[in-house]
Amino acid sequence: MRAVDLIVRKRDGAELAPEEIDFLVRGFTSGEIPDYQFASLLMAIVLKGMTPDETARLTRAMIESGEVLDLAGVPGPLVDKHSTGGVGDKVSLVLAPLAAACGLRVPMMSGRSLGHTGGTLDKLESIPGYRTDLSPKRFRQALETVGFAMIGQSESVVPADRRMYALRDVTGTVESIPLITASIMSKKFAEGAQALLMDVKTGSGAFMKDRDRARALARSLVATGAGLGRRVAAMITDMDRPLGRAVGNFLEVRECIDCMNGAGPAEEVDLIVQQASRMLWLGGLAATPTEGEKLALQRLRDGSAWKVFLANVEFQGGNTDVLLHPDKGPAASVKKAVTSPSDGFVAGIDAYAAGIASVLIGVGRSRKEDRVLPSAGILLSRTVGEAVRRGEELCVVHGESAGAVDEACRLLAGAWRIAPGPVSPGPRLLEEVTRA
């Protein structure tokens, strides 16, 4: 088998055989197939696509490129959730303890901030002492005793993905439904999940700005799950406006604490309960999503999720005192408000602009080596549908540098659309894909 012949076949639109895909991924991971051949193959895949069978095989080959976490024997269905990333998307921090409180085990391997979107690991690490680098043994222990664990991707899991992603980033081959699918799914199933709920974000604050592309990705994820013999369902949710009222690291943790104590933004809590219900259904703990919703709502309201969250923070080395008394946590030294230029109703908040503004003040990274600030962020004083008068606060920017905060404020001043008459915000959940 020669790489060049397989490249030519993919270039000409052929479907590659399973053993051909294995050969390519193994060769690339070992270094026998050089980057320039794999780059050419990746571009051919971007432009010619892959069938569901090819995508599933690619995912499997990537999983087999490294270690697979062995979670056999952990009691309870292992179900994870993955979001394609948004602005203010802190769902995982509440969803994982809630799902665990309902009886699922959630082995969650998360990422850091990327582009204009935040990262679950960065949010967790804003809790003083919190460690996301658990050993496989401790990870398993956390699942057994707490019910969920949150870790970063280790070097030994899916090395093919790390190599492929680095190459895709510099060769214009990021935007490909099958490649994105295989990248997400390989990581999720290598970490030991049995079933997966995908939250595919669409809108200005998402990577998939376009609804049709989001739908295509959702379908690809579900079909690939089926090809791998795993239950996968996908929700397509709106990311045209930020989720909740907090964008930042510890600011989002505080909002999560509210969500677990009956004080979260209604729309956000609602989305979390919906996602938990689908996870319960995927894991077989609820016969229908509706049944799952009832259970999830109950465990959120009775404080079970909050207890599981505290147990997790304790297990992963975080300071729970800061969670019980959030005012002791990271706080910004510079705060500045953006005010409304007119009377009216908030018709929209550009999530992409809010994301970029948040990176400017240190919520995310412009370059890989940048440090994120736990205290920085944006608190939305007015969100979509709410009335506002001229001169009233639209948001408050928290940061550590007056210059950066000023710059973020200038950017945010253009992010609010104010309409003269009442506006009702559209639904977050746009569509679901539950079957291949």
Place this chain on the structure above:
Amino acid sequence: MRAVDLIVRKRDGAELAPEEIDFLVRGFTSGEIPDYQFASLLMAIVLKGMTPDETARLTRAMIESGEVLDLAGVPGPLVDKHSTGGVGDKVSLVLAPLAAACGLRVPMMSGRSLGHTGGTLDKLESIPGYRTDLSPKRFRQALETVGFAMIGQSESVVPADRRMYALRDVTGTVESIPLITASIMSKKFAEGAQALLMDVKTGSGAFMKDRDRARALARSLVATGAGLGRRVAAMITDMDRPLGRAVGNFLEVRECIDCMNGAGPAEEVDLIVQQASRMLWLGGLAATPTEGEKLALQRLRDGSAWKVFLANVEFQGGNTDVLLHPDKGPAASVKKAVTSPSDGFVAGIDAYAAGIASVLIGVGRSRKEDRVLPSAGILLSRTVGEAVRRGEELCVVHGESAGAVDEACRLLAGAWRIAPGPVSPGPRLLEEVTRA
């Protein structure tokens, strides 16, 4: 400017600006743009194409990547011909001296055998002593005194093409009309030609097996010439059957000697005269191709072309005694005939099979490091349209190894199609493209 952004634009079907193409070719040639980025770009070009303007700019950027031979002051129009390669295609060896005998100067930079096709340099080097590595100074001298010269591509001319071709060869990006166009045209115009006749071969023995692809390449070559301000015309000629009766190195030289002495195969001589006439027309020495044909025929018949050829061989160090007495030249130690299984008429000879058979006996190379044999080859005893009886010779295979000759004979036995009734061979010249 970042390479990745330009790759993305080409991937999405955009037209690259002239300075963007310059940036990419310069960066690749200098090594600043790594192979993996350029490979991804090449695949995007293969699948998304290039406009005529982009192709012309790519060609120009490639020419500017290295030295350009300075032939200013050489008297007479500098016109070259390039063939995309065929089986038995020895036209250059007669055409160059014929065109020179008519008053053109032909600065010909040729290649070696590639795949199933022979190479002009290999044919010339079957003449004992013949050197194809003339210095630029001697090359110019040959043009001034003899009228034509035949050399190989030097390292310093169009280095971008050498690097690009090596990468294309291993990344499945050879088959692209704009990339093929730029590769051919950059070499031809860097060697100093002012105008160019292209012989685009089509059929089983050509690289462009398909007539539509051959036409697309012909049009692209002519349009790119126009974009560079050079006169380029293209002939699309049939390569379903071998050209002439000889396939090999010195066997083809012998046939060329015949062509220049009134004894060549009529169809082959006819094609050479047609090509010479177009070159004369392109160079402005004939008002019309028809006028050019008259002049060319005259200079072929009166022995002028033959004299120029002998002068060239003398100049380039070859043994002219062998040309005057070809039986003193390379001769094979093993000869074996392939005979007809039935009575009838030759309806076709698979040029691809003949090409592969010729590589087996040493006419061409299976691997880059193989040596070619000057004596090896195939002489067609019966060609298309001729009658044959069962048991009569179809061809004789010349070689140096009985095993290889046997293998070639087995392959050739299946290459002749014998029809029960008379067959007339189709024309060699299928179409012409003379204007962008």
